[in-house]
Amino acid sequence: MLVFKHLFVTVLNKIYVCLGKKVISMFFKRMILLVIFITTVSYGQVVNVNGVVLSEDNKTLSNVEIGLVSSNGEYNTEVKSGVDGSYTFMNVPYGHYTIVYSYNNFSDFKTIEVSKANVYFELKVEGQHKVLDNIDIVIQNKKQQLERTGYAMNVISIDNAAYQSVQTNELLDRSAGVKIRQDGGLGSKVSYNINGLSGRSVRIFIDGVPAENFGSAFSINSIPPASIERIEVYKGVVPAYLSQDALGGAINIVLKQKRTSSLNVSGSYGSFNTNQYNVNGSYRADNGLTVNGTAFYNYSDNNYRVYGPMIRTSDAEGNITYLTKGAKRFNDAYESYGTQVNVGFTDVKWADKFFIGTVLSKGYKEQQHGSTMEKVYGDRHSRRNSEMIALNYDKKDFLVDGLQFKVDASYGNYTRQVIDTVGIMYDWSGKPTYDKDGNIIYHNGKAEVGDKQSMRKDLDKSFALRANLSYEFIKNNILHVNYFHNTFKRSVTDPKEHPVVQSLINTRDLQKDILSISYENISFNERLRTNLFYKNYNQKATSNEPERIDKDNYKINQSVITKKFDGYGLSLSYRVWDSFYLLTSYEKAIRMPAEEELFGNSSENLLSAILLEPEKSTNANIGFNAGPFRLGDHVLSVNATYFYRDTKDMIRLIPDDSRGEYAKYENLENVLSRGIDVELNYSFREKLMFNFTVSKFDVLFNTEFNKRGEPYPFYRTQIRNEPSLKLNANLSYTFKDLFKKGNSLNVYYNVYYVEEFHRNWKNVGGAGLDIIPAQYPNDIGAMYQLHNKKTTISFDAKNIFNQHIYDNFGLQKPGRAFYVKVTHSFFN
Known part of the structure; x- marks a missing residue:
């Protein structure tokens, strides 16, 4: 822990030297350090979810594929049961989840709530062949959640694009209602057109913060798709939480901020x-x-x-x-x-x-x-x-x-x-x-x-x-x-x-x-x-x-x-x-x-x-x-x-x-x-x-x-x-x-x-x-x-x-x- 505190303080001092005393006062530095020391004794609101997979006659089963999906689709990971039938999902935030598991020709699911007192779940593989080709679970991923809020919008999932030689602007240009106006090749001036309105009528955000606050060298033009979780495109009406005067629409670049290594x-x-x-x-x-x-x-x-x-x-x-x-x-x-x-x-x-x-x-x-x-x-x-x-x-x-x-x-x-x-x-x-x-x-x-x-x-x-x-x-x-x-x-x-x-x-x-x-x-x-x-x-x-x-x-x-x-x-x-x-x-x-x-x-x-x-x-x-x-x-x-x-x-x-x-x-x-x-x-x-x-x-x-x-x-x-x-x-x-x-x-x-x-x-x-x-x-x-x-x-x-x-x-x-x-x- 001392190593991490030292790293944090070092980074803070580098930033302080780089941007000057007018940016961070000594009082502000001390307050941040006080918060760091106080929080070293705090514990995270995440737990390890574990359990065992049993056959119909209560024997443990190994190599069972198990998936855990949160109700909002933000947490989605898979593991396999071990030789003793046990499984573990690490660092799972509190909330409602669905466990989906399959073994040979059998598949099933169960809904659970993860909390401090509820972290162990037993899964049963029945004798008859039960195949769920289309598991009827109402789980809206983040794309579906956002696109159904009433705003005219598209959500661009990066997926395979993170591995391709494509620019973020190319992904936007493929979206309905969006036209990228670019003066040339890589690094040239770009403007964004949504449903006929363009220029600064369309506001650009990075993690909900106006992009101009990051400087022109850190922009959609330079951020690679591999660093992006998703892109939200609002056409016309923009939600109030973005807190900007976006008349023609808005593009919000959500960067990856994984809470795992x-x-x-x-x-x-x-x-x-x-x-x-x-x-x-x-x-x-x-x-x-x-x-x-x-x-x-x-x-x-x-x-x-x-x-x-x-x-x-x-x-x-x-x-x-x-x-x-x-x-x-x-x-x-x-x-x-x-x-x-x-x-x-x-x-x-x-x-x-x-x-x-x-x-x-x-x-x-x-x-x-x-x-x-x-x-x-x-x-x-x-x-x-x-x-x-x-x-x-x-x-x-x-x-x-x-x-x-x-x-x-x-x-x-x-x-x-x-x-x-x-x-x-x-x-x-x-x-x-x-x-x-x-x-x-x-x-x-x-x-x-x-x-x-x-x-x-x-x-x-x-x-x-x-x-x-x-x-x-x-x-x-x-x-x-x-x-x-x-x-x-x-x-x-x-x-x-x-x-x-x-x-x-x-x-x-x-x-x-x-x-x-x-x-x-x-x-x-x-x-x-x-x-x-x-x-x-x-x-x-x-x-x-x-x-x-x-x-x-x-x-x-x-x-x-x-x-x-x-x-x-x-x-x-x-x-x-x-x-x-x-x-x-x-x-x-x-x-x-x-x-x-x-x-x-x-x-x-x-x-x-x-x-x-x-x-x-x-x-x-x-x-x-x-x-x-x-x-x-x-x-x-x-x-x-x-x-x-x-x-x-x-x-x-x-x-x-x-x-x-x-x-x-x-x-x-x-x-x-x-x-x-x-x-x-x-x-x-x-x-x-x-x-x-x-x-x-x-x-x-x-x-x-x-x-x-x-x-x-x-x-x-x-x-x-x-x-x-x-x-x-x-x-x-x-x-x-x-x-x-x-x-x-x-x-x-x-x-x-x-x-x-x-x-x-x-x-x-x-x-x-x-x-x-x-x-x-x-x-x-x-x-x-x-x-x-x-x-x-x-x-x-x-x-x-x-x-x-x-x-x-x-x-x-x-x-x-x-x-x-x-x-x-x-x-x-």
């Missing part, structure tokens, strides 16, 4: 010199001391070929040559690495979960071009650094029975620097351009972007606090109160700036407070689940930005903008029968402009837009969740949702200059979104799996006249740069006991389709209008797992027909690519 490593290599490595593990001692950690490394040259009319070169005479065979990207490398470590206690008397953790990460990204592929860069790049410390506490029956208290707090320092100091003019040959005399041509100001060199560094500091109280004051009646506070401060420095500018105060501040109250009721024999909620939003944005008066004189242009709004809504879930649920939700939603939208992002050529208005939307969903239905060896489930969004002042990203260098956000007056999502899942003998999703949605500009009373030419047309139809189909088959008993081979085929869409307004521009063509990349892969379930080897081929894949405003994504991945688990 585990250690997993993986490594993959593939096209474009892409390397990805990951280590994740956990440890839990008998007294509840728990350590969870993950580390990752990503690198890619991203030197895939691109094609099109913008891919060209020019000679000293100004003659332009179009590269019909395409050109390789040459300044687009990406590298990121980082670690997340949590140390604390789980399942002890004073806490269900208590963690102090840190996230440390770094990133490097070269920039190949601006908001379009017209102007190419050869030296411009950015560097990022993130340092964050976090505290998490969760306790059920806090002070009184039925009261749950949760708090998440974090403080982070995030540095982002853009380096543009060379200024050589390149073209798509990957080489500098020359004048008639053979001299290298430089951009004006010797910078590839703008009219002056830049080493701008954004120093961001963020503090976030989220607190939640949930009280079941009467059975099946729960009151939730959530409070979220976030303070964001940015200071800007640039040694290449004018000395006068360097002497001025150059800061951006954003403060946000959100209070939400919700009431949850379960009635009519637990058939109807109702959730009513109210949200109050407050935000204050302050910008102190230098403004040039003349050649050598500047002044500070200060803007202070305060906004206050209220929102409300409800969600309903009704169980018509055990495998069929009707779901509906409604919300008057508000979404405040985020820091990047207001203050810009120099590393991505994003300009500030401090005068942006908040988005306001009326969101409604109605749908059903049906299944799984079992018919012999066949299992089928299907869910569908119709959605409606009436959005005022939608915040959208647009190119801001004719050269395609810069972009900024704008408000669209009124946008109407409506459509349907459908997801179908089928399996046969748990070997053949088929998943199909389709999303059809219209995102229409819905303002007929401008402020001068003139009609808009694009009234009731699809907004620019927005597809309206996407589908995904995935087919896989598992060959069991291949080459050796226990070995398995899983092969899959995936096809993704996006209908063609217009880069600009559909009825503006006449002939030669830019159209992003329909695209349907096909992927195949295979995964071979050894009998010990510890080692897995996978092979993936992406975009096997080498189709040209385009996204935001015609930016091209990688072509055909191949990857190999090896995963090993040191504990089953």
Whole structure:
């Protein structure tokens, strides 16, 4: 125990030195250490469940397969009885469980309650052959529980994807209603579109905490699937406990936090010199001391070929040559690495979960071009650094029975620097351009972007606090109160700036407070689940930005903008029968402009837009969740949702200059979104799996006249740069006991389709209008797992027909690519 205390104190001191005295005061350190010493005598609320398996004549039976599953599906493990017929499940939390056991042609189950006084269970194998092909146990896994709460949502289970060479964003892109908008290859800018609403309208969370609090280097882009337990996708209405102004929906990445000992490593290599490595593990001692950690490394040259009319070169005479065979990207490398470590206690008397953790990460990204592929860069790049410390506490029956208290707090320092100091003019040959005399041509100001060199560094500091109280004051009646506070401060420095500018105060501040109250009721024999909620939003944005008066004189242009709004809504879930649920939700939603939208992002050529208005939307969903239905060896489930969004002042990203260098956000007056999502899942003998999703949605500009009373030419047309139809189909088959008993081979085929869409307004521009063509990349892969379930080897081929894949405003994504991945688990 002394070793663990020493380890904990050492980690705490490292974090303290790294983030500084302002983060953790000496008083705070001593209080934490006091808690550690007090809790060394605490005992966990977990027990070992054991028993014996007997035949009908009371003889012990060995090698009986026994499974233990919790009622909520979160605990699920298997053992076999020993030579004396005994079995043991280690570290089982208190609660209700089902034991499923089988021996030869016999199988049965029994429901149990695990508590301090109830840990021994005798299992009986009867003489007659009793086979339960479909054991009728009502056990909802976490996916089913969440998808039946009344919210329009999908839960993505990672499963085999953890062993494949796929990115987390690829898994999201296959989900119904979700469209990933990405500017290029690994590490490129990503935005998320749910049912036609995108950008920061869709909020990203990691374990329920806003992702921006982790820094840009630790994000969905960099977190490997192997570190993820599941992904929750909320479409439209978002539960109040997430405590954010998510108007278009939310994506919550739930990381693995096992309460048992585990250690997993993986490594993959593939096209474009892409390397990805990951280590994740956990440890839990008998007294509840728990350590969870993950580390990752990503690198890619991203030197895939691109094609099109913008891919060209020019000679000293100004003659332009179009590269019909395409050109390789040459300044687009990406590298990121980082670690997340949590140390604390789980399942002890004073806490269900208590963690102090840190996230440390770094990133490097070269920039190949601006908001379009017209102007190419050869030296411009950015560097990022993130340092964050976090505290998490969760306790059920806090002070009184039925009261749950949760708090998440974090403080982070995030540095982002853009380096543009060379200024050589390149073209798509990957080489500098020359004048008639053979001299290298430089951009004006010797910078590839703008009219002056830049080493701008954004120093961001963020503090976030989220607190939640949930009280079941009467059975099946729960009151939730959530409070979220976030303070964001940015200071800007640039040694290449004018000395006068360097002497001025150059800061951006954003403060946000959100209070939400919700009431949850379960009635009519637990058939109807109702959730009513109210949200109050407050935000204050302050910008102190230098403004040039003349050649050598500047002044500070200060803007202070305060906004206050209220929102409300409800969600309903009704169980018509055990495998069929009707779901509906409604919300008057508000979404405040985020820091990047207001203050810009120099590393991505994003300009500030401090005068942006908040988005306001009326969101409604109605749908059903049906299944799984079992018919012999066949299992089928299907869910569908119709959605409606009436959005005022939608915040959208647009190119801001004719050269395609810069972009900024704008408000669209009124946008109407409506459509349907459908997801179908089928399996046969748990070997053949088929998943199909389709999303059809219209995102229409819905303002007929401008402020001068003139009609808009694009009234009731699809907004620019927005597809309206996407589908995904995935087919896989598992060959069991291949080459050796226990070995398995899983092969899959995936096809993704996006209908063609217009880069600009559909009825503006006449002939030669830019159209992003329909695209349907096909992927195949295979995964071979050894009998010990510890080692897995996978092979993936992406975009096997080498189709040209385009996204935001015609930016091209990688072509055909191949990857190999090896995963090993040191504990089953």
